[in-house]
Amino acid sequence: MKPLYDLINRDLKIAFFTSSNFLFTASFFILIVVLIPFIFGSDSEQLRIIFKGIIWISISLSILLTLERIFYSDYEDGSLDLILQRYESLEIIICAKYIAHWVINCLPLIVILPFLSLLFQLTFSDIFPILINLVIGSMGMVFVATFVSALTLGAKRTIFLKGIILIPLLVPFIIFGVDPHSWPILIALSMMSFVISIYASAYGLRLYGE
Amino acid sequence: MKKLSINELKCFRGENLVLNRISAEIKEGETFVIKGSNGSGKTTLLRVLSSLIKNYSGTIMYEDRDIKEDYKFYQKFNFIGQKNALKENLSVSKNFKLWEIIYGKKTDVNLLLQKYNLNTLIDKDISSLSDGQKKCISLLKLKLCSVPIWYLDEPFVFLDSENRSILTDEIKSHNHRGGIALITTNTELDYKSDGEITL
Amino acid sequence: MYLKLKKSYFDVLDRFTPFLIIMTIVSFIIGSYFALYGSPPDYIQGDSMRIMYVHVPSAWWALMSYSVLAVSCTIWFITRNPFFNLIAKSIAPIGAVFTLIALVTGSIWGKPTWGVWWVWDARLTSMLLLFFLYLAYIFLWQAISNKDLASKISAALAMIGFINVPIIKFSVDWWNTLHQPASISKLSSPSIDESMLIPLFIMAFASLCFLITMFSVRLRIEFIESRISRLRQKIYD
Numbered sequence: 009m010k011p012l013y014d015l016i017n018r019d020l021k022i023a024f025f026t027s028s029n030f031l032f033t034a035s036f037f038i039l040i041v042v043l044i045p046f047i048f049g050s051d052s053e054q055l056r057i058i059f060k061g062i063i064w065i066s067i068s069l070s071i072l073l074t075l076e077r078i079f080y081s082d083y084e085d086g087s088l089d090l091i092l093q094r095y096e097s098l099e100i101i102i103c104a105k106y107i108a109h110w111v112i113n114c115l116p117l118i119v120i121l122p123f124l125s126l127l128f129q130l131t132f133s134d135i136f137p138i139l140i141n142l143v144i145g146s147m148g149m150v151f152v153a154t155f156v157s158a159l160t161l162g163a164k165r166t167i168f169l170k171g172i173i174l175i176p177l178l179v180p181f182i183i184f185g186v187d188p189h190s191w192p193i194l195i196a197l198s199m200m201s202f203v204i205s206i207y208a209s210a211y212g213l214r215l216y217g218e
Numbered sequence: 219m220k221k222l223s224i225n226e227l228k229c230f231r232g233e234n235l236v237l238n239r240i241s242a243e244i245k246e247g248e249t250f251v252i253k254g255s256n257g258s259g260k261t262t263l264l265r266v267l268s269s270l271i272k273n274y275s276g277t278i279m280y281e282d283r284d285i286k287e288d289y290k291f292y293q294k295f296n297f298i299g300q301k302n303a304l305k306e307n308l309s310v311s312k313n314f315k316l317w318e319i320i321y322g323k324k325t326d327v328n329l330l331l332q333k334y335n336l337n338t339l340i341d342k343d344i345s346s347l348s349d350g351q352k353k354c355i356s357l358l359k360l361k362l363c364s365v366p367i368w369y370l371d372e373p374f375v376f377l378d379s380e381n382r383s384i385l386t387d388e389i390k391s392h393n394h395r396g397g398i399a400l401i402t403t404n405t406e407l408d409y410k411s412d413g414e415i416t417l
Numbered sequence: 418m419y420l421k422l423k424k425s426y427f428d429v430l431d432r433f434t435p436f437l438i439i440m441t442i443v444s445f446i447i448g449s450y451f452a453l454y455g456s457p458p459d460y461i462q463g464d465s466m467r468i469m470y471v472h473v474p475s476a477w478w479a480l481m482s483y484s485v486l487a488v489s490c491t492i493w494f495i496t497r498n499p500f501f502n503l504i505a506k507s508i509a510p511i512g513a514v515f516t517l518i519a520l521v522t523g524s525i526w527g528k529p530t531w532g533v534w535w536v537w538d539a540r541l542t543s544m545l546l547l548f549f550l551y552l553a554y555i556f557l558w559q560a561i562s563n564k565d566l567a568s569k570i571s572a573a574l575a576m577i578g579f580i581n582v583p584i585i586k587f588s589v590d591w592w593n594t595l596h597q598p599a600s601i602s603k604l605s606s607p608s609i610d611e612s613m614l615i616p617l618f619i620m621a622f623a624s625l626c627f628l629i630t631m632f633s634v635r636l637r638i639e640f641i642e643s644r645i646s647r648l649r650q651k652i653y654d
Contacts, residue, residue, distance in 0.1 A: 018319045025312050066304050070259045086301025093268050093297055096460040159570050163560035176546045177581055180588040215569055
């Protein structure tokens with residue numbers, strides 16, 4: 009457990025030291041939400057429906073924009089070599105990335121969501137099913153993003169390409185995430201993507217270790 | 219006797235054979251230089267030896283054990299690559315904090331930097347340093363853990379003559395302690411090495 | 418395990434190509450006759466439904482091409498026989514074009530039928546996502562300069578994409594039943610009369626011939642390219 013804890017600790021430290029920290033993710037979310045009334049007008053009934061959708065747009069955007077931080081930034085400056093040579097188990101490296109990345113990029117969104125929903129006159133009982141879906145769905149999305157990031161390490165630095173690969177893979181999560189009653193399917197999807205992701209990310213890392 | 223012996227090492231990159239039947243035996247306290255033209259596989263050899271590349275044929279033995287079976291082998295070497303493993307937008311001391319986590323050992327960064335006259339850099343961002351300074355900082359990773367084997371990939375690039383001699387002294391004293399050093403380089407060393415591997 | 422690609426395989430392909438081209442042209446002429454004159458117009462949609470004879474076969478073959486791509490990637494993954502890699506690489510752009518044809522004709526068909534160019538219908542939407550899966554595969558080949566690495570990575574992603582196709586289909590169907598009125602999904606899967614079925618099959622056969630022709634040409638090109646790059650490497654070595 010020590011290696012897992014160490015690697016998570018390292019990623020959290022990087023997030024704290026640089027601007028890419030929790031506040032950054034949270035304020036990104038707030039900014040997107042603040043734009044909604046400007047675009048769609050101030051009709052609160054309509055805004056409530058749009059808000060539920062915007063949550064999923066902003067979580068997929070934040071996953072897409074931070075895709076390169078999962079492995080690519082470590083790969084580019086050579087830290088990944090250092091990590092690969094100091095830690096025997098690839099699976100631990102990958103699991104540490106899952107946890108750290110989820111905590112840095114998804115957790116702030118989930119924490120801030122109940123407060124933001126007050127702006128749209130949504131009660132906690134309205135928002136609770138969305139929150140559950142968001143927790144499960146964002147985990148699944150992080151699993152997918154991690155293996156996309158690990159597999160595209162050698163590709164030229166284009167967020168465009170990674171987006172084209174990533175977005176179709178995220179579609180099922182969004183579809184089931186928006187529907188408040190489909191959390192069992194979301195759990196199944198997330199578990200499946202976890203299994204695929206462990207193998208695919210380990211494969212990607214092994215290729216680039218070489 | 220702790221020795222690193224490489225036997226009939228072969229490694230393919232894609233379809234072309236990069237390492238063709240490399241054999242060498244490096245004894246305790248010796249420094250070997252890996253020579254070869256650009257793209258001849260010097261870095262590949264070091265990556266194979268540090269088991270980052272696991273897809274090779276032939277054997278690599280350390281302390282009479284195959285490194286593939288020695289699950290503690292990763293604690294016995296330190297590979298300093300050409301990439302510095304430095305985060306550009308963080309200060310030197312913060313970078314050291316990240317390294318300490320990876321190496322699992324606390325060190326007094328101030329003292330370490332002072333020893334090599336780099337203590338003025340401690341709060342500077344990496345992006346403001348010159349290539350030579352980055353290389354010096356990167357080489358200080360050797361001091362973060364005490365391991366018997368050093369793999370240095372082009373360590374003398376960007377270094378001025380003063381730092382070159384400091385590094386040479388460090389390698390010599392590492393040899394005195396019974397350590398092994400493998401160095402890739404294009405230029406001549408300042409002193410005579412114990413052997414060469416030519417690719 | 419590591420079979421060398423022989424030039425003779427591809428010479429056989431070359432000999433078949435004129436035959437394939439003739440088959441394509443002939444079956445297209447017969448198919449077009451039946452599709453345009455020899456079959457009755459639909460009693461609801463009129464002549465506009467004749468675009469189905471292009472739309473439906475291209476959708477079929479687009480899906481089939483992705484299966485071929487994913488299966489050959491899987492076989493390549495197991496056997497490392499470069500031939501399967503070439504198959505996957507050469508069928509990808511063809512499949513992408515068929516997907517695009519299906520999308521464009523689908524939306525043209527939609528205009529007279531639904532009155533709009535595009536409806537977020539389950540089939541069209543999953544075709545659109547399939548198009549992105551193809552694009553991802555093609556772009557990945559171009560983005561990774563190390564060809565050996567590119568083949569490994571794109572094969573892995575094609576396999577994952579193949580797992581994803583039924584999931585996308587299932588989830589899009591699910592989404593569609595939640596958000597769409599039932600009348601549209603009824604229109605998109607009409608029960609086909611026998612008089613329309615025959616031209617449909619002839620057109621499907623014609624586009625399959627076209628697909629195979631393009632595929633064999635591309636396979637030869639890919640083979641020659643891989644040969645050139647290998648020879649070039651030998652010169653530099």
